[in-house]
Amino acid sequence: MSARLDARGLIRLVLDDGTFTGWDTPVDTSGVDPAYAEQLARAHARSGVDEAVVTGAGRIRGYEVAVIVGEFGFLGGSIGRATAARIVAAVTRATRERLPLLVATSSGGTRMQEGTPAFVEMVAISKAVVAHKAAGLAYLVYLRSPTTGGVFASWGSLGHVTVAEPGALIGFLGPRVFEALHGSAFPSGVQLAENLVDKGILDAVVAPEDLAQVASRVLRLLRADRTVPRARSATVPAVRPAPPRRTTTTWESVLLTRRRDRPGVRELLALGADDVLPLSGTGDGERDAGLLLALTSFDGHPCVLVGQDRRGQSRHSMGPAALREARRGMRLAEELGLPLVTVIDTPGADLSPRAEEGALAGEIARCLADLSRLTVPTVAVLLGQGCGGGALALLPAHRVIAAEHAWLSPLPPEGASAIVYHDTDHAPFLAERQRTSAFDLFDDGIVHAVVPEEPAAHEDPRAFVRKIVTACAAAICELTATPRRER
Numbered sequence: 001m002s003a004r005l006d007a008r009g010l011i012r013l014v015l016d017d018g019t020f021t022g023w024d025t026p027v028d029t030s031g032v033d034p035a036y037a038e039q040l041a042r043a044h045a046r047s048g049v050d051e052a053v054v055t056g057a058g059r060i061r062g063y064e065v066a067v068i069v070g071e072f073g074f075l076g077g078s079i080g081r082a083t084a085a086r087i088v089a090a091v092t093r094a095t096r097e098r099l100p101l102l103v104a105t106s107s108g109g110t111r112m113q114e115g116t117p118a119f120v121e122m123v124a125i126s127k128a129v130v131a132h133k134a135a136g137l138a139y140l141v142y143l144r145s146p147t148t149g150g151v152f153a154s155w156g157s158l159g160h161v162t163v164a165e166p167g168a169l170i171g172f173l174g175p176r177v178f179e180a181l182h183g184s185a186f187p188s189g190v191q192l193a194e195n196l197v198d199k200g201i202l203d204a205v206v207a208p209e210d211l212a213q214v215a216s217r218v219l220r221l222l223r224a225d226r227t228v229p230r231a232r233s234a235t236v237p238a239v240r241p242a243p244p245r246r247t248t249t250t251w252e253s254v255l256l257t258r259r260r261d262r263p264g265v266r267e268l269l270a271l272g273a274d275d276v277l278p279l280s281g282t283g284d285g286e287r288d289a290g291l292l293l294a295l296t297s298f299d300g301h302p303c304v305l306v307g308q309d310r311r312g313q314s315r316h317s318m319g320p321a322a323l324r325e326a327r328r329g330m331r332l333a334e335e336l337g338l339p340l341v342t343v344i345d346t347p348g349a350d351l352s353p354r355a356e357e358g359a360l361a362g363e364i365a366r367c368l369a370d371l372s373r374l375t376v377p378t379v380a381v382l383l384g385q386g387c388g389g390g391a392l393a394l395l396p397a398h399r400v401i402a403a404e405h406a407w408l409s410p411l412p413p414e415g416a417s418a419i420v421y422h423d424t425d426h427a428p429f430l431a432e433r434q435r436t437s438a439f440d441l442f443d444d445g446i447v448h449a450v451v452p453e454e455p456a457a458h459e460d461p462r463a464f465v466r467k468i469v470t471a472c473a474a475a476i477c478e479l480t481a482t483p484r485r486e487r
Contacts, residue, residue, distance in 0.1 A: 005208055006047065007054040007071040010104055010144075014212045015067070019058035023066075023090055027051055027082045036113050039075070047073035052083045052107065055090035057099060061216035066094035070106035070144065070151075077107030079151060080114045084121030087155070091128040100138035100219055105156045108174060109149020122154040129158050136337045138222045142211060143193065143202070148174045160332055161218050161279065161295070163206040164193035170202075200281015200325070217277055221295040221302045222336055250437040251428035253405035254413060256456055257384035258347075263461040264383065265292055265307030265343045271462050272469035273298060282324045290318030290346070293329045298341070299473035301480075304333040306394065307343030310384070317350035318390050323363035326394060330370045339377040339476045342394035348412060349390030360389075367393035377479030377487065379472055382406040382438065382447065384457075398487045399475040400446065402438040403468065404453040408446070409436040449475075 005013065011020055027050050029037050044050050052074040057066045068090050070077045079087075094101045110119045133139050141159030143152070145168035153172050156162075164170055171191030178186040189195055196202045206214050248256075256262065269276045274297040281287030289312030294305045306329035308318065326342070333340035349360060371378065371394065380397035386408035395408070402408075409416065413427035416434060420426065431437075441447040451471050457464040479487055 004072070006073055007049060007069040007104075007106075010069055010208060010211075011054065011056075011058070011067065013208055014102075014215065015058035015060060015065075016062065020056055020067075021058065022054070022056040023093060024051070024055055024086060027086075039113065043074045047071055049074055051086055052077045052079060052111075053086055053090075055086060057094075057097075060102070060212050060219065063216055063219040064099055065215070065219065066090060066097070066099040066101045068101070068103040070104060070147075072106040072108075072144075072146075075111060075113075077105075077151075078109065078111035078113075079107060079121065079125075080111035080118045081121055083111070084118070084125055087125050088128045091125070091132050095128075095132045095135050095137060098135075098137065100140065100222065101132060102140045102142065102215055103155065103159075104142040104144055105147045105151050106144040107147055107149070107151040109151055119150060122150045126154045126158065129155050133158070133160070133335050136335065138219065138336065140215060140218060142206070142215075143168055143170050145169045145193075146174075148172065148191075157283075160222075160336060161277075162202050162283070163204045163211075163214065164196070164202050166193065166205050166207055168193040170196055197280050198287075199285050200287030200321075201283065201285050203279045203281075214277075217275060218295065221275060221277060221297055222338065223302050248405070249428070250407065250431045250440075251413070253437055254385075254407055254431055256405045256458070257345075257407065259458050261458045262310075262384055263457050263464055264310045264345050265305075266309060266311060267461055268307070268343065268381075268383070268465055268468060269294065269296060269305070271465040274300065279328075282321065282328050284324070286321035286324060288312070288319055288322035288325060291322035291325050293325050295332075295338075296341075298469050298476070301339065301473050301476045303339040303341050303476065304329050304336070305341045305343065306330070307341075308346040308390070308394070310345050310347070313346060317348070317352070317355075318346055319350040319352075319355045320358035320360045320363040323349075323360070323367050323390070323393055326367055327363075327370050330367075330374060333376050333378075334374055337376060339379065339480065340371075340374060340397075341472055341476075342371070342378070342380045342397060344380060344382045344386050344391045344394050344406075344408075345384040346387055346390045347385050348387040364389040364393045368396060372396045375484055377476055379475045379479070381468060381472060382408060382441075383468070387412050398479050399448050400441075401449050401451060401468070401471045401475060402441055402447040403451050403457065403464070404438055405456065406438050407431070407436040408441055409434055 141162040143164040175186040277295040378397035380400045382402040413431040414424040417426040
């Protein structure tokens with residue numbers, strides 16, 4: 001869509017017809033400086049609204065939702081004290097009424113006519129958003145062009161899921177301010193929505209006409225509609241105990257997990273998930289191709305998935321940014337009250353000076369700590385390779401499921417052989433001796449269930465994925481039915 005939509009136009013486009021109910025009350029301008037009051041009156045006449053945001057509630061594809069939509073046509077969408085009060089009131093009401101919240105920003109930041117008193121209102125808005133999220137309610141952000149200054153640096157950057165319109169100008173520093181201060185233009189492309197997605201700051205670029213579809217998918221995956229259908233796998237018993245050990249050796253299993261055609265986390269989602277909404281990066285300016293973060297659903301069970309992607313790791317080793325992205329997934333699951341599924345499939349974390357300086361060891365430790373203290377149901381799936389601290393970081397879940405040929409070890413068997421025997425010839429022997437196989441892990445109480453591969457995963461990926469999904473859904477169902485203190 002080429003023409004800029006005003007706030008009410010976006011509301012009409014995104015919300016179901018006839019469902020919007022406004023929450024705004026008239027703004028009191030008595031006592032305002034006469035010159036400023038005249039500016040406000042002109043802005044009202046030009047934009048058709050009495051402040052820089054429009055708030056209310058309605059439905060998106062049948063899902064009830066509260067909305068706060070910025071109006072750039074009213075003094076550049078700037079946030080004054082009355083604007084902030086309206087935003088805080090809407091967020092607070094959404095929290096009280098247990099409604100998920102969709103905000104669509106379009107603002108140059110603080111209203112300069114009001115200065116510091118308006119500037120500090122960003123704190124009040126942020127506090128209201130934090131309380132909304134602490135109540136376990138979804139907070140979705142749609143950044144429109146432009147979104148700059150204090151809006152982007154407060155409530156515009158607190159979303160569980162944050163998307164932006166194509167080509168949107170989004171940044172902390174307004175280009176005009178930069179040019180005035182430095183005498184040169186701000187580098188082009190840096191504050192472009194597409195660049196921020198690439199850098200792991202935003203999750204996706206979404207056209208206005210597609211926002212309703214995307215938002216409804218998010219709301220469904222976040223269980224905004226509390227009438228979730230009974231899961232198809234709810235009556236499926238937990239995966240049976242480890243099958244009798246087959247003739248395959250541990251070393252042969254290691255080699256099978258290294259096959260390029262073995263299904264990984266992407267195939268798990270493509271062949272086994274009800275729906276998948278990928279998220280991008282840490283939200284803090286980092287992303288790593290070695291890890292995939294998504295909102296998804298297995299057999300009717302919405303969850304947050306954090307999965308190691310062998311395809312991404314084949315080009316770049318998994319570094320500390322991947323673990324920070326995993327920790328974002330853990331926070332999302334806890335804040336939204338959703339189960340967390342971790343998928344372990346890695347030949348090992350990045351062993352480089354850059355990773356050391358990026359706090360790789362510290363991120364492994366923080367993943368272990370964060371995952372260990374989650375109160376939502378957690379399921380770890382050892383899908384294939386489980387090498388080193390990068391694998392361990394995603395392991396401490398309430399239930400751990402392993403594919404039959406999966407394995408877990410402190411180093412690749414060749415590395416262990418080099419340390420112990422000063423060669424790599426003893427790798428098959430050490431793979432067995434170190435008790436790395438799924439069967440050994442089950443016997444040692446590290447894994448709760450083993451999913452048989454009959455045949456091996458690469459020979460029938462769809463059947464393999466179906467077994468893994470059934471095991472995950474059964475574990476989630478069991479954990480959800482178990483009181484939190486007993487998990």
